[in-house]
Amino acid sequence: MREHFHAIVVGAGPSGNAAAYTLAKAGLKVLQIERGEYPGSKNVQGAILYADALERIIPTFREDAPLERHVVEQRIWMMDQDGHAGAHYRSSSFNEEKPNRYTIIRAQFDKWFSRQVQAAGALVICETTVTALLRGENGRVEGVVTDRENGVVTADIVILAEGVNGLLGTRAGLRTRPKAEHVALAVKEMHFLPQETIEARFNLKEDEGVVIEATGTITEGMVGTAFIYTNKESLSVGIGCLVSDFGETKTKPYELLDRFKRHSSVHPLIEGAEVKEYAAHLIPEGGYKAIPQLYGDGWLIVGDAGSFVNAAHREGSNLAMTTGRLAAETVIHNRRMGLPNVAENLKRYKDELDRSFVMQDLKKYRNLPETLHTNKQFFTTYPHLISSAAQKLLRVDGDSKRQKEKDITAAFLRTRRFGGLITDVFKMARAWR
Amino acid sequence: MSTTARPPVPPVKVEEKLYQNRYMVDEGRPHVRIQPHDTASPTLRTLVDVCPAGCYSATDDGRVEIIPDGCMECGTCRILCEASGEIEWNYPRGGYGILFKFG
Numbered sequence: 050m051r052e053h054f055h056a057i058v059v060g061a062g063p064s065g066n067a068a069a070y071t072l073a074k075a076g077l078k079v080l081q082i083e084r085g086e087y088p089g090s091k092n093v094q095g096a097i098l099y100a101d102a103l104e105r106i107i108p109t110f111r112e113d114a115p116l117e118r119h120v121v122e123q124r125i126w127m128m129d130q131d132g133h134a135g136a137h138y139r140s141s142s143f144n145e146e147k148p149n150r151y152t153i154i155r156a157q158f159d160k161w162f163s164r165q166v167q168a169a170g171a172l173v174i175c176e177t178t179v180t181a182l183l184r185g186e187n188g189r190v191e192g193v194v195t196d197r198e199n200g201v202v203t204a205d206i207v208i209l210a211e212g213v214n215g216l217l218g219t220r221a222g223l224r225t226r227p228k229a230e231h232v233a234l235a236v237k238e239m240h241f242l243p244q245e246t247i248e249a250r251f252n253l254k255e256d257e258g259v260v261i262e263a264t265g266t267i268t269e270g271m272v273g274t275a276f277i278y279t280n281k282e283s284l285s286v287g288i289g290c291l292v293s294d295f296g297e298t299k300t301k302p303y304e305l306l307d308r309f310k311r312h313s314s315v316h317p318l319i320e321g322a323e324v325k326e327y328a329a330h331l332i333p334e335g336g337y338k339a340i341p342q343l344y345g346d347g348w349l350i351v352g353d354a355g356s357f358v359n360a361a362h363r364e365g366s367n368l369a370m371t372t373g374r375l376a377a378e379t380v381i382h383n384r385r386m387g388l389p390n391v392a393e394n395l396k397r398y399k400d401e402l403d404r405s406f407v408m409q410d411l412k413k414y415r416n417l418p419e420t421l422h423t424n425k426q427f428f429t430t431y432p433h434l435i436s437s438a439a440q441k442l443l444r445v446d447g448d449s450k451r452q453k454e455k456d457i458t459a460a461f462l463r464t465r466r467f468g469g470l471i472t473d474v475f476k477m478a479r480a481w482r
Numbered sequence: 483m484s485t486t487a488r489p490p491v492p493p494v495k496v497e498e499k500l501y502q503n504r505y506m507v508d509e510g511r512p513h514v515r516i517q518p519h520d521t522a523s524p525t526l527r528t529l530v531d532v533c534p535a536g537c538y539s540a541t542d543d544g545r546v547e548i549i550p551d552g553c554m555e556c557g558t559c560r561i562l563c564e565a566s567g568e569i570e571w572n573y574p575r576g577g578y579g580i581l582f583k584f585g
């Protein structure tokens with residue numbers, strides 16, 4: 050090969066596609082390398098697409114992107130063994146002309162995005178794994194080594210959009226391997242049902258969608274959440290918990306998923322579905338404090354490889370696309386100004402990130418991962434307490450309401466003691482602040 | 483709070499789940515390997531339970547083996563065991579391994 054490019058992008062997930070698209074659109078000579086058979090064949094997501102991040106890159110995406118349903122209702126469940134207490138928010142204002150959130154199927158979406166990247170003029174090569182970064186004198190990154198014959202390619206800049214595992218960055222010493230308490234392992238199944246069945250079960254009109262996020266004792270004391278998302282003719286059903294917790298409890302992820310599926314609140318929704326895929330993937334959940342060094346001489350890190358996931362709000366792909374776009378804009382700026390892509394000129398990317406919602410949001414929740422990790426009662430005690438409180442209040446059994454309230458308060462205090470309760474509330478409030 | 487005993491549930495057969503998936507197995511070139519050992523360390527043993535594809539299994543003589551054909555390349559075992567040098571973890575060659583249809 051030995052061809053020289055203005056930029057090489059490693060990976061064709063949302064972050065890599067956003068970067069490659071933006072660069073190619075600006076007329077740069079771009080090579081994008083993806084190890085999967087096609088873009089998306091290695092990727093897993095819930096998946097909710099947040100329109101804004103993509104709209105800033107491809108304003109007309111709604112015309113032909115493979116979108117499943119736009120979200121009109123969000124349900125949050127606090128589950129215990131027998132039931133759940135929940136909050137719903139539904140609004141017809143979400144049936145707007147340009148909806149804000151959609152459910153998607155990642156393999157299809159990534160393929161579509163990649164077609165836009167190619168149409169913008171980037172050279173996209175699949176079935177090729179980048180095995181190392183090519184370093185010049187004084188350590189500057191000058192290209193990549195791939196597992197193809199004569200597979201060395203050079204470029205002015207290498208953008209690492211390689212996802213959560215970040216092998217290249219780690220092996221090149223640009224960053225450390227993610228810690229077990231900073232990554233969640235999620236397992237997910239695709240359940241197929243007729244469109245009418247989904248619409249009837251979830252109270253939906255055509256194209257409308259519901260998302261359910263669930264916490265509680267379903268994760269058996271581990272820090273994690275489960276989800277059910279409605280696609281056109283399928284449901285994405287999954288559950289994820291911190292790898293450190295899986296390691297400590299030796300829980301089998303597929304058994305955890307199975308118990309979630311058997312739960313009395315979940316089973317009626319998925320009953321009779323045909324499962325067509327079982328997937329597993331990590332999610333970087335360390336947040337702000339886990340963000341590695343993001344730039345250096347000849348390289349930039351974007352997306353999951355940079356730990357850009359807001360676990361509190363389950364946002365990732367939008368941060369991936371935004372970081373990819375901002376990285377590309379920095380490279381475009383440097384090129385226009387005739388500046389070499391060395392650390393001092395690439396710092397602009399970090400400055401732009403700091404100014405954007407990406408860093409501001411992650412900073413806001415910087416203490417949340419630790420708060421949850423060291424306070425397991427949020428996943429054990431509280432769901433039980435809330436559920437039994439709800440049950441007590443709703444059962445009409447001859448006890449006075451005043452007595453019921455007294456019993457509920459007593460149950461809370463007995464289980465967690467007053468001091469503990471107050472501290473928990475305080476800690477949670479601080480972490481969310 | 484209910485403490486009713488639930489009827490036992492049949493164990494989940496992970497092979498049946500993996501059967502739904504598409505793979506392109508790179509015959510004879512496993513991308514995840516375990517270093518030779520006499521007795522598996524406790525962390526290595528956790529992989530028998532924690533791997534979402536059930537790739538790891540315990541042998542009768544206290545070792546742990548891997549058959550990575552059903553691997554979904556999630557990286558969990560790498561996060562837990564690569565630092566100690568007990569396993570060697572790479573991506574499969576380009577084009578090989580799991581091929582998600584939906585993802």
Ligand SMILES: Cc1cc2nc3c(=O)[nH]c(=O)nc-3n(C[C@H](O)[C@H](O)[C@H](O)COP(=O)(O)OP(=O)(O)OC[C@H]3O[C@@H](n4cnc5c(N)ncnc54)[C@H](O)[C@@H]3O)c2cc1C
Nearest residue numbers: 060062063064084091095097179212235352353365366369
């Ligand atoms: C179960 C689950 C549910 C989620 N739900 C949501 C959600 O609802 N909404 C949301 O916004 N986010 C969600 N996320 C997070 C979101 O999926 C990620 O934040 C996003 O995919 C990150 O994009 P990325 O491009 O950085 O990385 P990836 O999408 O992981 O892409 C990395 C790409 O790089 C390729 N690659 C890696 N190494 C190499 C190499 N050496 N050579 C060549 N190619 C390589 C990979 O094959 C892959 O295609 C979820 C994640 C999971 C796992």
Ligand code: SF4
Nearest residue numbers: 533553554556557559
């Ligand atoms: S990468 Fe994931 S699926 Fe593959 S062997 Fe390791 S834990 Fe199992």
